[in-house]
Amino acid sequence: MTKIAVLIFCVFTFMQAAHADTESGKTHLITMKAAKLDSGQLAYQMVSHKIRDASGQVEDITGRYSPEPTIPGPAIVMTEGDKAEVTLEQGIKGSNEPVSIHVHGVHYKIDSDGTMKVFNHTSDQAAFPGKPYTYKWTAALGTAGTWPYHDHAFGNPVLGSEDKGLYGTLIVNPKGGKVSAMIDGQIKQVDIKDVKREFILWMHETTFWGQELNHLANRQVPLWTNPTIGAREGELVRFHVIGIGTAFHTFHLHGHRWIQPGTSHLVDTVNIGPIVREAFVIKAGEGVGPGNWHYHCHVLQHMQSGMMGGFRVIEN
Ligand SMILES: [Cu+2]
Structure with missing residues (x-):
């Protein structure tokens, strides 16, 4: 190898190592449902939360959550370096309207914004009855904190229905703990x-x-x-x-x-x-x-x- 090739190889290897160091290798595989309470209010419910680590081992932590929809919705706890794939189901009885999750604080691409095409000019990022939608989040370094998530679609394609109970908490704990x-x-x-x-x-x-x-x-x-x-x-x-x-x-x-x-x-x-x-x-x-x-x-x-x-x- 020429000196330049060696240098490029070294820099690339270093960058890969540095990149790996910022990721925990953990992915949260989450399914939630938007539902209607007897009171008429809307609420999110945890259906399933599994954590897959770098070796592929999966831990099921669904039992930590309330089995019912709640206001506020399920509190999702991640650590800097974790990723999440959050699938939302539309389970609101008597409604065919889209419902979504828009999260604050963590990183995501425009297709995980949880908004409607009228708002994001890309696509409808919401769940319809029988047609769930999956959001991908990265709790990158520097995103530690307590963040809200909420609907941005139901009942109004711009505003959504956070005010009716469709909101919850995302806690990103710092990598250092x-x-x-x-x-x-x-x-x-x-x-x-x-x-x-x-x-x-x-x-x-x-x-x-x-x-x-x-x-x-x-x-x-x-x-x-x-x-x-x-x-x-x-x-x-x-x-x-x-x-x-x-x-x-x-x-x-x-x-x-x-x-x-x-x-x-x-x-x-x-x-x-x-x-x-x-x-x-x-x-x-x-x-x-x-x-x-x-x-x-x-x-x-x-x-x-x-x-x-x-x-x-x-x-x-
Ligand atoms: Cu007050």
């Missing part, structure tokens, strides 16, 4: 594996819609509206607060404080507009002990409409 948090008065790197409970609270108009990821029981628990949530004193708890709809909110948690992600700025409120989100870790009862703590929206009108719930910290 650690997030920063203020614990015992110091900013520390918390191992996500040490977080035993995560609470997802969506703020929709004057209502919280909640979900617990309980890692002790390995289950996702639907909490529905304005739920009482809880933890044992000293447990690390991660909150994911996300807005949807038209209102702007101020999320507040009594007795606890946290740092705004990426800063050392200590807060006990966060402003949440539509599809804006924040995730943070606290140590339950830190410095204040057990109690029937509260969380609520601090916009007075929303408080007056009952936008609140309990955060019960019990003695260890």
Whole structure:
């Protein structure tokens, strides 16, 4: 080989190695369904979630999810470097309309945008009855965070029906497995594996819609509206607060404080507009002990409409 050929070969090999290093080799094979609740609201349901690793071995984690459609929809948890193939089925009784999943945060090609041709000028990326649609996502390096996914097609080919309940959460955990948090008065790197409970609270108009990821029981628990949530004193708890709809909110948690992600700025409120989100870790009862703590929206009108719930910290 000439020197140049050797150089090109070396650079190519290096690039391949670097590329491989950014991928986990894990692919999430997910099937979800859009359905109608008895209330008339719409909701996503997990049908099947399998994880295939680089060696081809498949782990089925469907049992972690609620077997029913829920609001918010199933929380999909990935790690930077993972890929996902998400197939959506249209299971909305009495309707022939398309329904889709449009995701935020992760990488995807234009054909996985989850929008209609009238919007994307490419194709209808939605499921019809008997005709599922598959989206491909890459949780590339740099996409760690809590992201929303939602419909962008049903009932209105431009807007979709996120407002009727077709929304859910995608959590991309950082490749290193650690997030920063203020614990015992110091900013520390918390191992996500040490977080035993995560609470997802969506703020929709004057209502919280909640979900617990309980890692002790390995289950996702639907909490529905304005739920009482809880933890044992000293447990690390991660909150994911996300807005949807038209209102702007101020999320507040009594007795606890946290740092705004990426800063050392200590807060006990966060402003949440539509599809804006924040995730943070606290140590339950830190410095204040057990109690029937509260969380609520601090916009007075929303408080007056009952936008609140309990955060019960019990003695260890
Ligand atoms: Cu509010």
